[in-house]
Amino acid sequence: MDNPTAFRGGYLNGAYHPSLSSSSRADVDYSCGACGYELNLSSNNRNTSLIGSNKYGKSIKRGIISFFYIDESRFSQVDELQCKPHFSRRSWGLFSRRTKLLCRKCGNHIGNAYDDYSSSASYPLESDGSSDCSSSGRQITKCRYDVRIRSLQPSNSEERGPSSTVTTALKDCEFPAIFNFGDSNSDTGGLAAAFFPSPAPYGETYFHMSAGRYSDGRLIIDFLANSLGHPYLSAYLDSLGTNFSYGANFATAASTIRLPHLILPQAGFSPFYVDIQYLQFLQLKSRSQLIRQRGGIFASLMPMEKYFSKALYTFDIGQNDLGEGIFRNMTVQEVNASVPDIITGFSTNIKKIYDLGARSFWIHNTGPIGCLPYILVTFPSAQKDEAGCAKAYNEVAQHLNHKLKQAVVQLRKDLPLAAFTYVDVYSVKYSLFKEPAKFGFELPLVACCGYGGKYNYNSSAGCGTTITVNGSQIFVGSCKTPSTRVVWDGIHYTEAAAKYVFNKISTGAYSDPSLPLKQACHRS
Numbered sequence: 408m409d410n411p412t413a414f415r416g417g418y419l420n421g422a423y424h425p426s427l428s429s430s431s432r433a434d435v436d437y438s439c440g441a442c443g444y445e446l447n448l449s450s451n452n453r454n455t456s457l458i459g460s461n462k463y464g465k466s467i468k469r470g471i472i473s474f475f476y477i478d479e480s481r482f483s484q485v486d487e488l489q490c491k492p493h494f495s496r497r498s499w500g501l502f503s504r505r506t507k508l509l510c511r512k513c514g515n516h517i518g519n520a521y522d523d524y525s526s527s528a529s530y531p532l533e534s535d536g537s538s539d540c541s542s543s544g545r546q547i548t549k550c551r552y553d554v555r556i557r558s559l560q561p562s563n564s565e566e567r568g569p570s571s572t573v574t575t576a577l578k579d580c581e582f583p584a585i586f587n588f589g590d591s592n593s594d595t596g597g598l599a600a601a602f603f604p605s606p607a608p609y610g611e612t613y614f615h616m617s618a619g620r621y622s623d624g625r626l627i628i629d630f631l632a633n634s635l636g637h638p639y640l641s642a643y644l645d646s647l648g649t650n651f652s653y654g655a656n657f658a659t660a661a662s663t664i665r666l667p668h669l670i671l672p673q674a675g676f677s678p679f680y681v682d683i684q685y686l687q688f689l690q691l692k693s694r695s696q697l698i699r700q701r702g703g704i705f706a707s708l709m710p711m712e713k714y715f716s717k718a719l720y721t722f723d724i725g726q727n728d729l730g731e732g733i734f735r736n737m738t739v740q741e742v743n744a745s746v747p748d749i750i751t752g753f754s755t756n757i758k759k760i761y762d763l764g765a766r767s768f769w770i771h772n773t774g775p776i777g778c779l780p781y782i783l784v785t786f787p788s789a790q791k792d793e794a795g796c797a798k799a800y801n802e803v804a805q806h807l808n809h810k811l812k813q814a815v816v817q818l819r820k821d822l823p824l825a826a827f828t829y830v831d832v833y834s835v836k837y838s839l840f841k842e843p844a845k846f847g848f849e850l851p852l853v854a855c856c857g858y859g860g861k862y863n864y865n866s867s868a869g870c871g872t873t874i875t876v877n878g879s880q881i882f883v884g885s886c887k888t889p890s891t892r893v894v895w896d897g898i899h900y901t902e903a904a905a906k907y908v909f910n911k912i913s914t915g916a917y918s919d920p921s922l923p924l925k926q927a928c929h930r931s
Contacts, residue, residue, distance in 0.1 A: 435449070435450045435561050435562070436448065436449050436450075436561070436562040437449075437450070437554075437559040437560065437561060437562055438559070438560050438561070438562045439510040439512065439513060439515050439517065439558070439559070439560070440515070440557065440558050440559050440560040441510065441513050441515035441558070442510060442512050442513040442515065443560065444481070444510050444511065444512035444513065445481070445562055446477075446478070446481045446482070446510070446517070446559075446562075447477075447478035447481050448474065448477055448478070448481075448554070448559070452474050452475050452476040452477070453472055453473065453474055453475075454473040454474065454475055454551070470555055470556045470557055471518075471553050471554070471555060471556070472553075472554055472556055473551055473552065473553050473554070474551070474552040474553075474554060475551070475552070476552075477508070477520075477552045479820075480511075480816075480819075481510075481511055482508045482509060482510065482511055482517065483508075483509040483510075483511050483514065483819075483820075483823030483824070483930065484506050484507070484508060484509070484520070484820060484823060485506065485507045485509065485823055486504065486505075486506050486507075487504070487505050487506070487507060504521075505519045505520065505521055506519065506520040506521075507519055508520055508552065508554070509823060510558075511819075511823075511930045512929060512930055513930075514824075514930075515558055516555070516558060517554055517555065517558045517559070518552060518553050518554035518555050518558065519552075519553050520551070520552050520553075521551050521552075521553070577922070577926045577929050578926075579925040579926060580719075580767070580925060580926055580927060580928035580929070581717065582635050582717065582718055582719040582767070582927075582928070583653070583710075583711070583713075583714045583717055583718065584637075584652075584653050584654035584710050584714040584715075584717070584718040584719075585628075585631070585632055585635065585637060585640060585653070585654035585718060585719050585720075585721060586654050586655055586656075586657070586688060586718055586719075586720050586721070586765075587628055587640055587654070587655075587656045587657065587658055587720075587721045587722075587723075588657050588658060588681060588684045588685075588688075588720070588721070588722050588723075588724060588756075588760075589628075589657075589658035589662065589721075589722060589723040589724045589771075590658060590659070590660060590661065590662040590663070590677075590723065590724050590726060590727050591621045591658075591659075591660030591661060591662075591898070591899060592626065592627070592658075592723045592724075592726070592771075592774075592899070592900075593626055593627065593628040593656065593658045593721070593723045594619065594620065594621065594626075594642070594656070594658045594659050594660045594662075595618075595619055595620060595626065595628065595629065595639060595640050595641070595642050595656045595658070596618065596619025596620070596641070596642035596644075596645045596656075597619070597642040597643065597644045597645070597656065597657070597658055597659035597660070597679065598619075598644075598659040598660040598661065598671075598677060598679075599617075599619035599642075599645075600619070600642055600644040600645040600646070600647075601644050601659065601679070602671060602672055604617050604619060605617050605619070605620070605621060605871065606870075606871035606872070607871055608623065608856060608870070608871060608884055608885045609621065609622070609623065609856075609870065609871060609896075610622075610623065610624065611623050611624075611885065611889075612624035612889055612890070612901075612902050613625050613902055619642060619645070621660055621895070621896065621898070621899040622895050622899055622900060622901060622902055622905065623855070623856070623885065623889045623895055623901055623902050624889075624901070624902030624905075625639075625902050625905060625906070626902075626905050627723070627771075627832075627905045627908055627909045627912075628640060628656065628658075628721065628723070629905075630905065630906055630909040630910075630913075631721065631909060631913070631924065632653075632654075634909075634913060634924065634925075635719070635924075635925070637653045637654065638650070638653060640653075640654055640655060640656035641655060641656065642655075642656050642658075642659075643655045643656060643657050643687050643688075643691065644659065644679070644687075649708070650708050651691065651695065651708055651709055651710055652707060652708055652709060652710055652711075653710070654710065654714075654718060655688075655691055655710075657679070657684035657687050657688055658684070658723070658724070659677045659679040659684075660677060661675075661676045661677040661727055662676070662677040662679055662680055662681065662684070662724060662727060663676050663677070663680045663681070663724070663727045663728045663731060664680065664681045664724055664725055664728050664749050664752045664753050664756075665680065665728055665748065665749055665752050666680055666682070667680060667727075667731055668731065668735065675731075676727055676731060681724060681752065681753065681756050682752070682756065684756075685756045685759055685760060688760065688763070689763065691710075692715055692763055692764075695709035695710055696709070696712050699711070699712075715763065715764045715765070716764045716765075716766055717766075717767075717928075718765070718767070719767050719769055719927060719928075720760060720765045720767060720768050720769065721768075721769045721770075721771075722753075722757075722768070722769070722770045722771060723771040723832075724753070725749065725753070725772075725773045725807055725811070726773045726774065726776060726804075728745070728749045728807075729742060729773070729776060729803055729804065729807060730776070732745055733782075733800065733803075734785075739799050739800075739802070739803055742803050743803060743806050746806055746807050746810050747810065749807065750807075750810045750811060750813075750814045753811070753814065754814050754817070754818060757818055757822075758818075758821070758822065761822050761825055765825070766824060766825050766826065766928070767825070767826050767927055767928045768818075768825060768826065768827045768828065769828050769830060769924070769927050770811070770815060770827065770828065770829050770830060771830045771832045771912075772807075772808040772811055772812070772829065772830065772831055772832055772833050773804045773807050773808055773811075773832075773833060774804065774832055774833055774836040774837075775796060775801045775804055775833055775836055775837045775840065776800050776801065776803070776804050777789070777792075777796040777797035777798060777799070777800035777801035777802075777803075777804070778794065778795075778796035778797075778801065778836075778837065778840040778851070778852065779894060779897065779898060780852065780853070780854050780857070780862035780863070780864035780894060780897035780898075781864060781866065781897045781898045782797050782800050783795075783796075783797055783852065783862050783864075784860065784862055784864050784865070784866075784897075785866075786800070793841065794837070794840040794841040794851075795840070795852050796837075796840055796852075801837075804833060805833065808831075808833055811829070812829050812919070815827050815829045815919075819930075823930075824930075825930070826927060826928050826929055826930045828918050828919070828920065828922065828927045829918065829919045830912050830917060830918050831912075831917040831918070831919075832908060832912060832917070834917055835907075835908045835911045835912060835917055836900070836904075836908060839851055839893045839904055839907065839908075840852065840893065843893060846907060847891065848891055848892065848893050848903070848904070849891050849892070850892060850893075851892075851893040851894065852894070853892070853894070854870075854894050854895065854896055854897040855885050855886040855889050855892040855894065855895050855896070855901060856870035856871070856883065856884065856885040856886070856889075856895055856896045857869075857870055857883060857896060857897050858874065858881070858883045862897065863897075864896075864897035868883050869883065869896070870883055870884075870885070870895070870896040870897075871883060871884075889901050889902070889903065890902075890903045891903070892904075912924075913925075
């Protein structure tokens with residue numbers, strides 16, 4: 408319950424606050440009074456034009472101070488329409504709009520934002536003309552931010568009194584399940600179950616057999632699940648020996664975000680693009696609870712209902728959308744022009760999954776496709792960068808990643824109850840091509856399992872196949888030391904590379920916000 412006596416004559420939550428005094432010139436930064444989360448809210452941005460006036464005094468007595476500017480990235484925003492008559496010099500009406508400002512970390516109600524025409528505060532403060540708000544036409548940009556004094560605490564240590572709240576370290580999250588959506592970068596057996604398993608030597612390093620993964624061993628998603636204390640995720644499409652009690656994997660190799668033009672088994676890409684993966688998740692969520700209610704031997708293999716809201720939802724998809732355009736002979740400019748539609752499809756599915764209860768999202772961006780042999784061999788004349796990668800195709804991936812990051816920022820605003828972590832996988836993967844020896848790797852542009860040419864890759868001589876060369880049968884096998892190689896089969900990464908990437912991204916050093924994997928449930 409809010410404390411009406413939290414503010415008294417320059418004191419905030421028991422600590423003297425010179426910045427709240429009408430005569431003070433001190434600048435103070437504020438944090439959330441409930442959890443200590445830094446709001447980047449400075450007293451320097453207060454509306455000071457009416458200090459000393461009767462209206463200012465009334466506002467302070469009501470526990471409200473007005474700001475011209477806030478860092479909106481630090482707040483969740485929820486629009487509200489109130490039945491509350493309002494009259495001003497420029498407008499009147501029966502309904503008033505306001506936007507509630509909530510602490511992005513804990514959801515504490517910090518204050519309200521108003522535009523110039525829907526101000527509905529009990530004691531509105533008039534602008535002194537220094538606001539950026541335009542008076543010509545309805546503006547979406549908020550003109551005033553009215554903050555509740557009792558919802559704040561001073562951030563500067565020298566301003567804190569003995570009873571001020573001190574920010575504590577975030578606790579690790581408890582993710583009872585993981586639900587993954589993606590392509591071959593995180594497929595743990597989906598495409599293999601639906602169509603055809605990958606042959607040996609796929610899986611040789613860890614599983615010592617083909618295990619439905621397009622690698623010599625484990626993938627990033629395997630290390631992720633293991634680090635959270637879970638077994639490896641079962642593919643949703645696999646009907647044999649699967650266990651969904653700790654989550655499910657909807658990813659399939661060759662999957663896209665948009666509906667592909669050519670679909671397997673004839674040619675092209677997986678039919679299980681992200682729209683279908685969402686529908687599969689919808690099926691699992693509803694049918695799994697019916698199975699649990701019936702009981703029997705399968706009940707224990709289904710996730711509990713409460714897991715869906717507490718689970719971690721992971722995404723690694725988009726690379727094949729670029730690949731489809733590139734291999735349909737689209738120019739780089741044309742592929743770039745398709746990116747907004749790709750991102751729209753991604754965001755649409757995120758919102759649908761959110762509507763089913765998801766709250767913690769861990770989103771990988773796309774890796775440097777211009778460093779992979781299947782691009783380098785197909786486009787040998789492409790300009791190379793300092794690492795030997797095809798520069799233009801990496802720039803396409805970076806363009807997608809830029810738009811993806813913008814989409815995540817918007818998703819935080821649209822879905823304020825969710826925690827979104829954007830993970831820069833691109834930078835970590837690219838470091839393996841740029842400075843391989845520094846991290847214990849060699850020949851980063853050369854496929855470990857392949858045949859022929861500078862990059863040991865030929866699309867007609869895939870890993871694990873048998874080819875005829877000069878009348879002789881040759882098995883396309885792997886290199887002697889996959890543990891020192893970055894690329895496995897010309898398209899996918901080795902287990903060693905996947906482990907290196909996971910160890911880097913799990914710390915939060917490459918994430919926005921900079922929170923480690925085990926704290927990805929926090930809205931920060």
